[in-house]
Amino acid sequence: MSSPPHSIPLYLVNGVATVWDAQTAATLHCVHNISGLRAGTLPGVAQQNGFLGLPLTLMQEETAYLVTQGIAHLVPLDPNPSPPSAETIRAHTAARVARLKALEERTREAEAKRQEESKKAFDKGGEKARLKREARARAKAEKAKADGEGLFAEDDKGNIITAASAAASSPAKTKVKTKETGGAPAPGHFHIVPSHPVLSQHPCGSSGSQPQSITSVPHPLFPFPTTPRQHALLGVFATLQSLSYRVGLGPRFGGEWLIYPGDYLRYHAHFTSQVIVRDEPIKPTEIVAWGRLGTGTKKAGLICCWDDGKRQDGQDNQEEKEEDVEFYSLEWANFG
Missing domain, CATH: 3.40.1350.10 (Trna Endonuclease; Chain: A, domain 1)
Incomplete structure (x- = not known):
């Protein structure tokens, strides 16, 4: 039986309804007052209950309530799926490695572009500030010379111009307003987790067709x-x-x-x-x-x-x- 529109899919595994999408879990929690129990964990890292993640498992009462109210429907999955072949594993691994390399390359390019734009903005602002300081120094030296300071004015002029040039070459003393750019994440490891089980690889029927949705309970696959x-x-x-x-x-x-x-x-x-x-x-x-x-x-x-x-x-x-x-x-x- 086909599921009604806007119905939430609950994936049935060994008689237990599960939710694999974070947004769906948030909708059930905030809109329908269904919290469930998180069961996802890492095989090699034991975690406490408060740190478990997806999938979200539902009680029988929660599952039956959502189905009878028309909020959700059940999608049965094969409890004993056949393991993937060696070719499938190699292809999946190669695609994952290529995706990670492409993501890290884009990250490096974005970081290099950001640094280049920041350097250009710094150089542009520093050059303008240096020219302004030199202009003020020349004006001060000319004014001092006009006041009759003689040789000392020439020395002061050279000292002032030299000090201004040194200050311009020191980035720590130059206030430059750089262009704001979006921060790019540092290169690292990224892994994309699918939101839903891949139904094409886990057919429930013997013919390999897509499993039929369950829109009413009790059902032979969910006898409650x-x-x-x-x-x-x-x-x-x-x-x-x-x-x-x-x-x-x-x-x-x-x-x-x-x-x-x-x-x-x-x-x-x-x-x-x-x-x-x-x-x-x-x-x-x-x-x-x-x-x-x-x-x-x-x-x-x-x-x-x-x-x-x-x-x-x-x-x-x-x-x-x-x-x-x-x-x-x-x-x-x-x-x-």
């Missing part, structure tokens, strides 16, 4: 949501999005998600959530555990009760009821 709990996760996530909350991963804090009042780069999480499906019972010990867990992490517990109008045995209720989500905050004693 299928179970009642997965539907509850998606329903609660969509409701929190409609309330302008931002949702992040929360297993390390003992909950489904961490819930932020805005951009997680600006705010701390206010809640750690627990999702309750339909009429699922809650044990008193669980309430105590969730309350103490939230308090221990300087957060409030948020119980998200999702009801799709169906009973636990799968039968529909007598009354027609739409899907609904109710939220209950839970705080323990001595909070904060």
Whole structure:
């Protein structure tokens, strides 16, 4: 199925949606309140989580939400692509080396041109300043001679002209307004990273054709949501999005998600959530555990009760009821 116009491509790798373009990641973060998790790193340089880069991986709830809202579509990629041939590697390496050499050559030419223009401007300004100083020295010598200083005037004239010439030859004492030129980067190593995977080299179909876009979920390549709990996760996530909350991963804090009042780069999480499906019972010990867990992490517990109008045995209720989500905050004693 073809994707709608202006839809964001999410590349599906082993059931995980990924984003490879920095501008797309920024759009998801700033416009759609989807932050994801960065997973890119260098194989030989271990980095911390705060310094990871592209690709951006999305939670199942984030992926399903974007697809159901028509914001994005899924592009499946072959999880086991065939390795490139030796000829392809040599051609790619030669093209990369040629591109780097051409870039460094352009950089050197730009730097040489900038230095030449700066030198010309300096010489031009220095010559004008020297002529002005010599003219002032001659005028002063002629005035002194006219006042009757005699031989001393001639000596002073020669000394003044000599001093002016020496000052003109010293660049440190000459104020020259050079022409402003754009700074060129120093020669170095540059490497261009493609924004998207090369789909022609990673066909998903056996015939080698371009993979078809996925515009609805669940799908055999992305089986979410299928179970009642997965539907509850998606329903609660969509409701929190409609309330302008931002949702992040929360297993390390003992909950489904961490819930932020805005951009997680600006705010701390206010809640750690627990999702309750339909009429699922809650044990008193669980309430105590969730309350103490939230308090221990300087957060409030948020119980998200999702009801799709169906009973636990799968039968529909007598009354027609739409899907609904109710939220209950839970705080323990001595909070904060």
